[in-house]
Amino acid sequence: MNVKDMEFDPVDYxxxxxxxxxRKNAEDYFDGLTKKAKVDVExxxxxxxxxEKAMQVDxxxxxxLSRYRFLKTFLIVLIVGGVxxxxxxxxxxxxxxxxxxxxxxxxxxxxTILALLLLFLVVQPKIKAFTEMDAENNKKVAKLKAECLxxxxxxxxxxxxxDFNHIVEKTTSAFxxxxxxxxxxxxxxxxxxxxxxxxxxxxxxFTCLSGDVSTNPFLRLRLFTCKVRDKVYTGTRVISWTEVVxxxxxxxxxxxxxxxxxxxxxxxxxxxxxxxxxxxxxxAPDLTFHRTPSGLKPDHDxxxxxxxxxxxxxxxxxxxxxxxxxxxxxxxxxxTDFEALFGAFDRDNEVQFRxxxxxxxxxxxxxxxxxxxxxxxxxxxxxxxxxxxxxxRHGREIPDFQxxxxxxxxxxxxxxxxxxxxxxxxxxxxxxxxAPVLCIPLYQQTDAGEYDPVQEVRHxxxxxxxxxxxxxDGREFLHPEATTPQVLKVQFLESVGQxxxxxxxxxxxxxxxxxxxxxxxxxxxxxxDVPVIWYQYVPLKRTSSVAIRNYSGTKEDFxxxxxxxxxxxxxxxxYASAIRSKNFVxxxxxxxxxxxxxxxxxxxxxxxxxxxxxx
Numbered sequence: 001m002n003v004k005d006m007e008f009d010p011v012d013y014x015x016x017x018x019x020x021x022x023r024k025n026a027e028d029y030f031d032g033l034t035k036k037a038k039v040d041v042e043x044x045x046x047x048x049x050x051x052e053k054a055m056q057v058d059x060x061x062x063x064x065l066s067r068y069r070f071l072k073t074f075l076i077v078l079i080v081g082g083v084x085x086x087x088x089x090x091x092x093x094x095x096x097x098x099x100x101x102x103x104x105x106x107x108x109x110x111x112t113i114l115a116l117l118l119l120f121l122v123v124q125p126k127i128k129a130f131t132e133m134d135a136e137n138n139k140k141v142a143k144l145k146a147e148c149l150x151x152x153x154x155x156x157x158x159x160x161x162x163d164f165n166h167i168v169e170k171t172t173s174a175f176x177x178x179x180x181x182x183x184x185x186x187x188x189x190x191x192x193x194x195x196x197x198x199x200x201x202x203x204x205x206f207t208c209l210s211g212d213v214s215t216n217p218f219l220r221l222r223l224f225t226c227k228v229r230d231k232v233y234t235g236t237r238v239i240s241w242t243e244v245v246x247x248x249x250x251x252x253x254x255x256x257x258x259x260x261x262x263x264x265x266x267x268x269x270x271x272x273x274x275x276x277x278x279x280x281x282x283x284a285p286d287l288t289f290h291r292t293p294s295g296l297k298p299d300h301d302x303x304x305x306x307x308x309x310x311x312x313x314x315x316x317x318x319x320x321x322x323x324x325x326x327x328x329x330x331x332x333x334x335x336t337d338f339e340a341l342f343g344a345f346d347r348d349n350e351v352q353f354r355x356x357x358x359x360x361x362x363x364x365x366x367x368x369x370x371x372x373x374x375x376x377x378x379x380x381x382x383x384x385x386x387x388x389x390x391x392x393r394h395g396r397e398i399p400d401f402q403x404x405x406x407x408x409x410x411x412x413x414x415x416x417x418x419x420x421x422x423x424x425x426x427x428x429x430x431x432x433x434x435a436p437v438l439c440i441p442l443y444q445q446t447d448a449g450e451y452d453p454v455q456e457v458r459h460x461x462x463x464x465x466x467x468x469x470x471x472x473d474g475r476e477f478l479h480p481e482a483t484t485p486q487v488l489k490v491q492f493l494e495s496v497g498q499x500x501x502x503x504x505x506x507x508x509x510x511x512x513x514x515x516x517x518x519x520x521x522x523x524x525x526x527x528x529d530v531p532v533i534w535y536q537y538v539p540l541k542r543t544s545s546v547a548i549r550n551y552s553g554t555k556e557d558f559x560x561x562x563x564x565x566x567x568x569x570x571x572x573x574x575y576a577s578a579i580r581s582k583n584f585v586x587x588x589x590x591x592x593x594x595x596x597x598x599x600x601x602x603x604x605x606x607x608x609x610x611x612x613x614x615x
Contacts, residue, residue: 010174010438011367014431018172019424025170026423029163030416037154041412044151048411051144058137065130068123075119082112148410155412157556159403161582167423174213175434179583180550181210183461185217192449193217193280193386201507202226204487205466206273207400209430213437215448218279220433221463222400224271224470226487226507228537231268235516235532236261241524262518262530268537269509271485276391277433283446284356289347290382293393294369296341298376305341305370312340319345338362341369341377356442364439374428381436390436398429403555458492460500460548460584465490468548469504471581476588479540482508490546497600499549501589506544509537547595548586551607555580561606 034041089105092098165177178185189195199205202225209220240257294308316332316339323330329350333339338357342365347353357365369377378393399405405422409415437443460468469477469488478486486508493501514536517529551558558580578587585607589595 008438008441008444009364009367010431010435011364011371013174014428014435018431019428022167022171022427023420023424025167026420027416029167029170030419033158033163034155034412037158039151039155039412044148044412047144047148047151048413051141051148051410054137054141054144058134058141061130061133061137065127065134068126068130072119072123072127075115075123078115079112079119082108082110082115084108086112145410149408152410152412152415155415156403156407157554157559159406160555161401161403163403164401164423164426168427171427174431174438175211175218176213177209177211181208181219181461181464183458185210186219186461186463189217189219189278189280189387193282194384195278195280195387197278197384197387197389199223199466201489202487203274204470204489205463206470208461208463208467209400212448213279213434214444214446216279216281216443216446217448218277218434218437219463220275220277220395220430222273222275224485224487225274226269226271226485228267228269230265231270233264233266233532233534234261235264235518235530237520237528237530239522239524239528256523258523260520260522260528260530262520262532264516264518264532264534266534266536268535269484273396274391275395276389277395279388279390279434279437280386280448281388281437281443281446282386282449283440283442284349284352284383285386287347287349287352287356288384289344289353290380291342291344292380293377294341294343296370296377298372300370300372300376305337309337309340312336312343315345316340333357333362335359335362335366338366341366344381356440358441361440361442365436368435368439375432379433379436388437390433392433394429395433398426401426457495458500459495459498459550460502462490462492462502464582464584465492465500465502465546465548465586468581468584468586469502469546472546472579472586472588473577476577477504477506477542477544479506479508479510479542481510482506482540483511484509484537493545496547496595497597498604499547499586499595499600501545501547501595504544504546504588506540506542508540508542510540511535511537544591545589545593546586547589547600548584549600549603551580551583551585553580553607558585 085104085108087108089101089103089108092101092104095101162179165179168175168177199221203223204225205221206224207222211218237260238257239260240255242253242255244251244253246252296304296308313336316336319330320332322328329348330345331350333354342357342362344353375392375394380391382389401422406415406419409418466488469490474486477488486506489505489507490502491505493503495501512535514534516532516534518532519527520530522528553561562578578585
């Protein structure tokens, strides 16, 4: 099925083709990586099976050891109880004596002796034996785990950030993914499509994915955000007082208690992630509208849809009547099901809305909204002239692909299963984030316009640079007094050789404990001060700088380079924080350090030499 085909149906395309194809291609790709890494699969299966058995033996031994330790504690309690009982019997015998004293002494001695014998002759030797066995088991498990990790290490090194892109490219032509967001594409979105919704000061690009749908560019951004809003702090205080109840001979004094509660509301920072897709297309260039999820639950039935449509029809009628009275342009479509479910009642250009939402587009969008799996109707759609923004609930929950997420797996069978399911899950999420624009045939039939940007002197886009620093060691940028997470923002400073130098601003807060005393009226008829602990958040800022450049070498190339210590020449200490992410290499510059063309040339030689050595 061709994405530019007039009959293109994204929902059916995914269900009938892509859902199985992505898993098949992920499996094939994983098998290819396994062969490339020269992993001995059968050997790892044996090692992993042996490790699993050793772990089961270790767990069984730990359970037995735990039971005997509990029994030891119980016996110690019995011994203490027996000694106390015997002591009590002796004490009673020095007085009036009697049968009770004799029984206490005899039972106490018997319990103590039996418990001591059981403790030192049975339990303690067992604990010692199982402890020694546990130590041996731990050594065996650690050794086998190290062997398994060593066997899979070449496979982990063969994985890269581009795995997902390669598998997607083999699976579908509905959209294409870039290795990274080029500065030219970001500039194209701004100049040709009017994209001006850059992340604000309190938002940092955590991950960035770019590509195109039928030559039209899109970005998928995951932002780390900080919003300051009111937080309610609660404090309590227990008070007590006495009251005389009753009268005469029946009067008596009672003590009453009450827990007083007080609240203080103060501003505090709250951190979260936001994920959305930005898509540029010149079709319907003057149209603006927005829609939010219809409210249909994933387990809805036909009656739920009918009920929602009926309720929205009334809203449509009111909107139409208001438009007529005010000589507005709003005119409901004949397809009331689509109108009610899509809900773009604030559109401002009826002609272009109808050009965009042809009967096929209406049918596709209705099918997308009413489908129950995998996510149901969980997306918002904003069209701002040539820019389309799609955000979804599932997009915030599905992680981005990172090869490091598979580190620690010891069994290649489980690793393959996890790898394939992760690729399939991320692809599914991305496809249905793009599905709203794929539903519109006119978007697929409209090619990107001609654009010849001014020659960019930069090598790395600001979005990629911001994502890069978010994957460095955060301590490189965090203010030393900070007690909260940080939001990192980058600003391009200059290009030095093949590297771009960026200023990195870290915004965080220092939390200072405060106490507010709130007067609360108690049941005793008096006011009491209730202490409420709250925190004053003092903003902090720290500015650093980084150098980032494109890098075509593999993870293995870079790991080998770092291991050779060639980066760590004494006079080049700023290289110590170098990392590789996607197809970039970068490092934090020492404060006040002036990075030069000569040093960048040296770095370029190191990277090229090692890459050539790896080849």
